[in-house]
Amino acid sequence: MTSSESRVVFVAIDGSQNADYAFEYYCKHIQWKNDRLVLFHFMDPVSISKDLKESLRELYDIKEYYMDGLKRIFTTKAKKYGIDVSQLKFEFTCDPPEPGKAICATAKKYHVQLIIMGSRGLSKFKKALIGSVSDHVLRNSGIPVLTVPFHK
Structure with a gap:
């Protein structure tokens, strides 16, 4: 594949400095002119009973x-x-x-060819205890993964 061809690149975004840095790293160092980007944000699910939905409607408005x-x-x-920007696809789930x-x-x-993620830089102990999203993706996606450490 050459830089004149189209590829689909997935960038995980969550509003953190790490994710912002990973996106900027892509833009400065990896971007190809014809890339199609999937910008993905995972939201923690909120389990709400039927009775509480009305009182928590503001929560949904805030998420929107x-x-x-x-x-x-x-x-x-x-x-x-x-x-x-017509090639941007936002996915929230x-x-x-x-x-x-x-x-x-x-x-x-989305048949992505490359996944780009920021890294929080967990210690080995914390990774062993709670796991790492980037480690999970690297082991299970079957797609090349670039983790970008955040530099202050």
């Missing part, structure tokens, strides 16, 4: 506002780096309830 904000932020960033599984499933859905 947050998702719209992420779309605006990353569309603006993409324009800054000369990315054709909270199903399945695990981010690593959701990333793998969404990447396969």
Whole structure:
């Protein structure tokens, strides 16, 4: 594949500095002119009983506002780096309830050739204790994964 061909690149975004840095790293160092981007955000699922839905309607409004904000932020960033924003695809999900599984499933859905993720830099102890989303994706996606450590 050459830089003149089209490829699908998946970038995990969550509003963190790590994810922002990973997106900017893609824009500065990896971007090809004809790339189609899938920008993905996993939201923790909120389990709400029928009786509570009315009182928590604001929560859904806040999530919608947050998702719209992420779309605006990353569309603006993409324009800054000369990315054709008509090629951006935003995907927000909270199903399945695990981010690593959701990333793998969404990447396969869009026939992605490269997954780019920020890294939180967990210690070996924390990784062993709670696991790492990027480790899960690397082991289970079957797709090349670039993890970008955040530099202050």
